Amino acid sequence: MNSDISNDMKKIGIIGAGDVGRSLATGFMIDNYDVMVGSRDGTHAAELDVVMGKDVAAGTFREVAAWGELIIIAVKGSAAEGVAGDLAEELAGKTVIDVTNPISDADPEDGVLRYFTTLNESLGERIQAAAPEAHVVKAWNTVSHRHMISPDFASIPTMPICGNDEGARREVAETLTSFGWHVEDMGSMKAARAIEPLTMLLCIPGFLRSEWGVAFKLLKQD
Ligand SMILES: NC(=O)c1ccc[n+]([C@@H]2O[C@H](COP(=O)([O-])OP(=O)(O)OC[C@H]3O[C@@H](n4cnc5c(N)ncnc54)[C@H](OP(=O)(O)O)[C@@H]3O)[C@@H](O)[C@H]2O)c1
Numbered sequence: 001m002n003s004d005i006s007n008d009m010k011k012i013g014i015i016g017a018g019d020v021g022r023s024l025a026t027g028f029m030i031d032n033y034d035v036m037v038g039s040r041d042g043t044h045a046a047e048l049d050v051v052m053g054k055d056v057a058a059g060t061f062r063e064v065a066a067w068g069e070l071i072i073i074a075v076k077g078s079a080a081e082g083v084a085g086d087l088a089e090e091l092a093g094k095t096v097i098d099v100t101n102p103i104s105d106a107d108p109e110d111g112v113l114r115y116f117t118t119l120n121e122s123l124g125e126r127i128q129a130a131a132p133e134a135h136v137v138k139a140w141n142t143v144s145h146r147h148m149i150s151p152d153f154a155s156i157p158t159m160p161i162c163g164n165d166e167g168a169r170r171e172v173a174e175t176l177t178s179f180g181w182h183v184e185d186m187g188s189m190k191a192a193r194a195i196e197p198l199t200m201l202l203c204i205p206g207f208l209r210s211e212w213g214v215a216f217k218l219l220k221q222d
Contacts, residue, residue, distance in 0.1 A: 013068015124192030
């Protein structure tokens with residue numbers, strides 16, 4: 001499959017109203033996109049009511065999935081597969097950015113997160129299988145929500161992405177590039193097996209020393 005749609009100011013449907021949903025909604029709205037943010041009860045936190053003088057639309061997960069043209073899944077990792085399966089019909093044919101990580105409810109050990117997946121599977125693959133006609137692209141999951149938009153580091157950091165649809169990966173790469181990232185296309189969704197654990201590494205300085213201003217950069221020879 002190859003969805004060749006380019007992101008020409010699509011309507012952005014964000015499924016999830018936590019820190020990630022709110023940070024991405026703000027970033028897209030500042031860039032003049034139409035944005036709708038979804039939560040289970042169809043509301044969102046008051047702090048997201050108005051961005052740049054504009055109301056932020058709220059809806060249920062299903063309303064947002066039906067309305068949006070480019071969808072972002074930003075729910076708790078353990079709920080993500082079920083949410084994607086429930087919305088499979090609304091997500092069919094759309095590019096879906098999967099920002100989730102398979103973090104378990106167990107406490108981190110010495111700052112090391114525990115995952116409910118293994119190294120031979122990934123949450124990204126589960127989400128893609130749950131919504132088989134969606135063009136799911138894993139992205140934005142390897143940085144704190146505080147730095148997803150216009151990351152401010154000594155040099156431009158790298159965001160690895162992956163997904164089974166080449167056109168969707170290209171669209172997501174263009175979107176992330178416009179928000180200040182260097183994007184590294186890692187191919188099919190199987191690469192999420194390697195990308196998702198990067199977040200375990202990313203979070204160790206945060207848990208040990210409250211250093212959350214961390215991002216990865218892939219260095220390449222000329
Ligand atoms: N926080 C970060 O800096 C960061 C960075 C990169 C990736 N991520 C990943 O991005 C995702 C979102 O993270 P977050 O920090 O914004 O908050 P979160 O607490 O992981 O997720 C919040 C969202 O998940 C929904 N949710 C929680 N339990 C649910 C359930 N049982 N069924 C359906 N939906 C449920 C909530 O719905 P309601 O709104 O209805 O409560 C809310 O919209 C996670 O997978 C996380 O691992 C987070």
